[in-house]
Amino acid sequence: MRLSLYLVLLFISSYPSVAQQRTYCNPMDISYRYNFEQLNEKISYRSGADPVIVNHKKEYYLFVTIQGGWWHSKDLINWNYIVPDKWPMEDMCAPAAMSVRDTLYLFQSTFEQRPIFISTEPEKGKLKFYNRWLPRLPKDIGPWDPALFHDDDTDKWYMYWGSSNVYPIFGAELDKSRNLTYAGNNPAQAYKAMLWLDPYKHGWERFGPNHSDPFKPFTEGAWMTKYKGKYYLQYGAPGTEYNVYGNGTYVSNDPLGPFEYAPYNPVAYKPGGFATGCGHGNTFQDNFGNYWNTGTTWIGYNWGMERRIVMNPAGFDKDDHMFANTRFGDFPHYLPTQKIPNQNGTESDALFTGWMLLNYKKPVVASSTLSTPTDTVRVAANVADENPRTFWVAAQNKPGETLTADLGTEREIRAVQVDYIDYKQTVYDSDSTVYTQFKILTSTDNKKWDVVADLTKEPKRDRACAYVQLDKPVRARFVRYEHVYVAGSHLAINAFRIFGNGFGKAPAAPATLTAKRQKDQRNADLSWSKVPGVVGYNIRWGIAPDKLYQNYQFWNDEANSFELRALNVDVPYYFAIEAFDENGVSVLSKVTDDGSGLGKK
The missing domain is CATH 2.60.120.260 (Galactose-binding domain-like)
Structure with a gap:
């Protein structure tokens, strides 16, 4: 807590006046393009999904599904739309982008043969063919929703992909000497399964609103991040058209596995508030070394795939656990001006402006x-x-x-x-x-x-x-x-x-919060005492009292009980609650366990 307070003061002191403060607010303020995807049905809507932000030569490039181009920014606030001088055979869906040295690589989702593009001047929309065709994979394998990854330590290249409720996330090594085609002599055998969804053990992977639909869930949106010698293979689940769309991760000592499920999943999750859902994105570092996690939030009025883009502070704590901070994720936040330590996993709370x-x-x-x-x-x-x-x-x-x-x-x-x-x-x-x-x-x-x-x-x-x-x-x-x-x-x-x-005092924290794990360990029953006159609450939870990285926002005019269906089997959980109104945020309540006794075994 002392470190978080210190960072708040440090951020405030780094801005000479309010007029110079630099803030952003989710959903991201970009020029979402009108989507021709439903033209034949005469449905007109703007949309953006499946984002990838790449830090290329200290500037930022945002690639989004079916947008006819990309965006360029020098500060993560002001985004300039770029129209490329050449484009693939069709607009790019769920594009893969990667920066290696002075070159930006770009590849589209496909079940056919498609090229990888490169650019050394993406700010000018300049694209060149790097290769003409990636060899065809077996039917229905892809690579759809691809991600490109270069291991700087070994100078090896990889691709990960998958978008299905039948198939897993796949991975393959790419051969740089052969223009990043699949390594080995047989492309049909060059890939292997990296991970499968397991909704029977991972509650948050269940489909539907608040994980309530028995339909088989989808996994998609692969992304790889290397941190301290470990490989974090990220994936989106369970479905883009629901409030619970999030990002999870598996971890390995090798880029092609075997991978182990992270018990603290999901790493990015925002089921409550205005901009709900934050799945299928990527993780990148800004110019100060801070991590960010992007994702897709759902609108879904005109069509189920009507969406917008979000960006949340992310990082790794002292135990190398990955997280994204979605607390007040659709309220204004500062852009950092220096490195945030994040060893306690909550230092990025200091980026929240406190503007209610x-x-x-x-x-x-x-x-x-x-x-x-x-x-x-x-x-x-x-x-x-x-x-x-x-x-x-x-x-x-x-x-x-x-x-x-x-x-x-x-x-x-x-x-x-x-x-x-x-x-x-x-x-x-x-x-x-x-x-x-x-x-x-x-x-x-x-x-x-x-x-x-x-x-x-x-x-x-x-x-x-x-x-x-x-x-x-x-x-x-x-x-x-x-x-x-x-x-x-x-x-x-x-x-x-x-x-x-407002000009009053911040509210008091709720006097009580109870959490009871159900026989089905994927679920817990939560209830809390209401605080008169407040606007809402954040229920925060995690796998340890000092790892309350998950967050669910509720309004005070809603019920004060809820069935949380996002938990992992055989993992203990701890909960706390805070209230908020126009004047600010209460202190965090006392942390309570889930009553399962798992943490004592």
């Missing part, structure tokens, strides 16, 4: 609504319910339409996020007409208004998850979104999220 959600289910007034207020699908109140599948639709997509949130009392406003959803749109491709512009205004009395953010003064780009940090804190009770422009026939917003702080 100020308008959960607070009153919202719209200038117009497409239908009558009895239609709950489209009313203004939906932008404050933290559900990405409910939304408001304006009567017309025209400048001047507004949403006005009443916080109930004056608060200190630090940032806003405006999330758009595609409602009965007719846009099927992103071009120069697809961009986002709006203004944010604040008021203390709902009469005199001040413009505190204006996207018309910025270069035009599409921002489906527009996150705007104010230049300086603003004291206000009312916050207004004033529309200027979005492409398409409708203006539809599924979240108008306002962040900052």
